[in-house]
Amino acid sequence: MAYIDPYAMSPEKKIALLETMVLIRVFEERVATLFAQQLIPGFVHLSIGQEASTVGSCAALRPDDYIVSTHRGHAHILAKGADPKYMFAECLGKKTGYCKGKGGSMHIADFSKNILGANGVVGGGFPIIIGAGFSIKLRKTDQVGMVFFGDGASNRGTFHEACNMAAVFKLPIVFVCENNMYASTSPASKMVAGGSIAGRAHAYGIPGFITDGSNVLAVAEVVQEAVDRARRGEGPSIVETETYRYKGHFEGDKQKYRTQDEIQNYRMTRDPIDRFERVLQEEGILTKTAIKEIWAAAHTRIEEAVRFAMESPLPEPEEALDDVFVNP
Amino acid sequence: MGVRDLSCSLAMAEALAEEMERDPTVFIIGEDLTAHGGIFGQFRGLPERFPDRIIDTPISETSIVGAGIGAALTGMRPIIDMHFADFVTTAMDEIVNQMAKLRYMSGGQAKLPLVLWAPDGAGISAAAQHSQSVESWFIHTPGLKVVAPFEPADVKGLLKAAIRDDDPVIFFQHKRLFRWTGPVAEHHEYLVPLGKALIKRHGSDVTIITYSRMTYECLEAARILAQQGIQAEVIDLRTLKPFDMELIAESLRKTRRAVIAHEACLTGGFGAEIAARIGEELFEHLDAPVLRVAAKDVPIPFSPVLEKFVLPQAEDILNAVRTVMKYPSRAVTRACSITKTPRSKRRRSG
Numbered sequence: 001m002a003y004i005d006p007y008a009m010s011p012e013k014k015i016a017l018l019e020t021m022v023l024i025r026v027f028e029e030r031v032a033t034l035f036a037q038q039l040i041p042g043f044v045h046l047s048i049g050q051e052a053s054t055v056g057s058c059a060a061l062r063p064d065d066y067i068v069s070t071h072r073g074h075a076h077i078l079a080k081g082a083d084p085k086y087m088f089a090e091c092l093g094k095k096t097g098y099c100k101g102k103g104g105s106m107h108i109a110d111f112s113k114n115i116l117g118a119n120g121v122v123g124g125g126f127p128i129i130i131g132a133g134f135s136i137k138l139r140k141t142d143q144v145g146m147v148f149f150g151d152g153a154s155n156r157g158t159f160h161e162a163c164n165m166a167a168v169f170k171l172p173i174v175f176v177c178e179n180n181m182y183a184s185t186s187p188a189s190k191m192v193a194g195g196s197i198a199g200r201a202h203a204y205g206i207p208g209f210i211t212d213g214s215n216v217l218a219v220a221e222v223v224q225e226a227v228d229r230a231r232r233g234e235g236p237s238i239v240e241t242e243t244y245r246y247k248g249h250f251e252g253d254k255q256k257y258r259t260q261d262e263i264q265n266y267r268m269t270r271d272p273i274d275r276f277e278r279v280l281q282e283e284g285i286l287t288k289t290a291i292k293e294i295w296a297a298a299h300t301r302i303e304e305a306v307r308f309a310m311e312s313p314l315p316e317p318e319e320a321l322d323d324v325f326v327n328p
Numbered sequence: 329m330g331v332r333d334l335s336c337s338l339a340m341a342e343a344l345a346e347e348m349e350r351d352p353t354v355f356i357i358g359e360d361l362t363a364h365g366g367i368f369g370q371f372r373g374l375p376e377r378f379p380d381r382i383i384d385t386p387i388s389e390t391s392i393v394g395a396g397i398g399a400a401l402t403g404m405r406p407i408i409d410m411h412f413a414d415f416v417t418t419a420m421d422e423i424v425n426q427m428a429k430l431r432y433m434s435g436g437q438a439k440l441p442l443v444l445w446a447p448d449g450a451g452i453s454a455a456a457q458h459s460q461s462v463e464s465w466f467i468h469t470p471g472l473k474v475v476a477p478f479e480p481a482d483v484k485g486l487l488k489a490a491i492r493d494d495d496p497v498i499f500f501q502h503k504r505l506f507r508w509t510g511p512v513a514e515h516h517e518y519l520v521p522l523g524k525a526l527i528k529r530h531g532s533d534v535t536i537i538t539y540s541r542m543t544y545e546c547l548e549a550a551r552i553l554a555q556q557g558i559q560a561e562v563i564d565l566r567t568l569k570p571f572d573m574e575l576i577a578e579s580l581r582k583t584r585r586a587v588i589a590h591e592a593c594l595t596g597g598f599g600a601e602i603a604a605r606i607g608e609e610l611f612e613h614l615d616a617p618v619l620r621v622a623a624k625d626v627p628i629p630f631s632p633v634l635e636k637f638v639l640p641q642a643e644d645i646l647n648a649v650r651t652v653m654k655y656p657s658r659a660v661t662r663a664c665s666i667t668k669t670p671r672s673k674r675r676r677s678g
């Protein structure tokens with residue numbers, strides 16, 4: 001069996017997980033400042049606080065596996081290996097962005113990394129990953145498809161249709177619900193019947209896992225199991241990561257639906273990066289200095305990326321007419 | 329009772345409060361309505377006053393719209409909040425196959441007194457899935473009435489009329505107009521009838537037919553044209569289905585030239601329908617071809633430079649008007665040879 005216990009994960013891989021989490025944190029903080037300076041137009045949804053959930057999930061994937069992302073998608077595509085340069089350029093609406101300025105923050109995707117788009121319609125990704133699943137089966141490869149979604153999205157009909165279809169056809173799919181306790185202003189405790197999202201797996205006769213979304217190794221372990229099952233042809237699973245977003249639903253959110261205390265409490269006690277740094281130090285894998293260097297490297301990379309994006313040209317207005325069709 | 333200045337979002341909140349006060353069967357259903365008084369502040373004050381009749385739901389648009397239908401069939405007057413007009417796609421069966429057809433298919437037994445409220449439009453870099461103007465999909469569906477006001481007064485008057493109307497009304501409001509402010513009557517019985525357009529500016533040289541936020545651009549264009557000696561008449565349709573063909577005809581018999589402007593993309597847009605009706609009913613009164621000003625036929629892009637290029641601007645309206653003004657007037661020579669349009673035909677509208 002190809003199952004690898006991630007707790008026995010190599011030190012190099014663990015360091016890589018931390019590096020990616022830090023990169024996401026620094027990227028997102030920088031997006032927040034650019035947005036505050038009114039350099040980024042439109043809607044921006046940040047993943048600060050959710051890094052372990054996303055990085056642990058993507059750690060189980062191969063480069064040729066597929067993901068479908070969401071409106072809160074920067075972390076997903078960074079974890080899948082996208083380049084922050086072209087991401088910032090997209091956020092700034094530049095010609096050099098991944099989507100040539102046509103998509104913006106909500107729709108950044110690098111299709112060359114098998115990222116099948118970032119959806120601004122909540123729940124729009126479920127049926128798309130089903131199609132990827134059929135395609136994998138028909139092409140007889142051992143790829144896996146992973147769809148990221150929130151607690152809120154689990155209430156769309158598309159989720160239930162996709163779960164059933166994935167189960168009926170034993171499609172190689174992993175449903176990763178990043179349960180950050182809120183869908184916009186609505187608490188999951190009020191909106192999700194049945195107590196959990198993973199629990200809904202039971203209805204479709206597929207495995208459902210709940211994991212601590214602030215513990216990157218715990219997420220990696222569970223998702224690895226789900227991915228391995230899918231790769232072996234044993235069908236889909238649902239993984240629910242219990243996580244939390246520190247920022248508002250979008251930048252500028254008034255957040256009257258929760259208290260500052262609640263946010264502070266999470267930050268102080270369950271920060272995924274703090275926790276993992278402590279683990280790595282306890283295990284003797286990284287020193288305090290080495291951790292500082294990881295942060296410094298992330299800052300350098302992000303500043304270079306921001307500079308590239310700021311210096312990039314805007315698209316020519318007429319370019320708005322391109323890319324509608326392959327054969328216009 | 330007086331008149332005071334209100335924003336479109338406050339005019340909306342006032343209309344809702346008055347109707348909920350007046351009629352206990354009126355209620356609002358949708359996502360994230362209460363925490364911040366609606367994402368555009370359009371429900372301000374309502375959760376406190378009517379805690380049971382403003383219902384926050386899970387993200388389940390299919391069931392939200394369907395629930396509106398079921399409630400309407402059983403004696404309620406629901407207002408369905410679609411969050412963004414773009415998300416109507418997630419409840420298309422409910423709107424097109426159920427809401428629009430239940431009355432007809434049941435031989436008139438069913439009644440659906442509901443409002444589906446949807447903020448639409450572009451211009452805030454919200455990209456392709458949060459910026460659309462989708463009115464023509466519903467204008468093309470028999471069984472639905474379609475409203476798209478511009479002024480705060482019309483938001484209030486039309487929303488109240490739509491709530492009281494016994495048929496399903498799709499109510500679009502442009503998201504860039506929520507802070508647009510204007511005089512609104514305090515009167516609780518201030519109603520604007522569905523199907524009636526309004527002349528926003530009188531003129532004798534050309535008629536500009538428009539609705540929603542494009543009314544603003546058209547009035548801007550008309551102001552500039554006036555400085556150049558061209559008097560444009562600007563008509564805000566307010567209701568798109570049924571639309572006020574009578575007022576359009578009256579204006580065109582005077583001006584003999586028409587430009588239609590909307591923010592939705594050109595091909596298959598509502599402008600095509602108006603132009604066709606003008607061609608069918610007013611051909612002999614026209615001095616120039618009917619021109620349309622609309623967005624380009626692409627999804628709405630994110631980057632502000634691209635978005636601006638795609639959306640119609642006041643400049644485009646000016647160009648269209650200048651083009652129709654180039655055609656020589658045939659008014660004098662035609663007047664004697666043309667028989668008058670029969671009255672019955674003139675009155676046909678929408």
Ligand SMILES: Cc1ncc(C[n+]2csc(CCOP(=O)(O)OP(=O)(O)O)c2C)c(N)n1
Pocket residue numbers: 071072120121122123149150151152153154180182183184249359387389411415418
């Ligand atoms: C079909 C649809 N309905 C509503 C929205 C508006 N909306 C955008 S994000 C969001 C909340 C999503 O919550 P969740 O799925 O938990 O993801 P999170 O934002 O917490 O990451 C809502 C209601 C949308 N974009 N699409």
Ligand SMILES: [Mg+2]
Pocket residue numbers: 150151152178179180181182183184
């Ligand atoms: Mg959520």
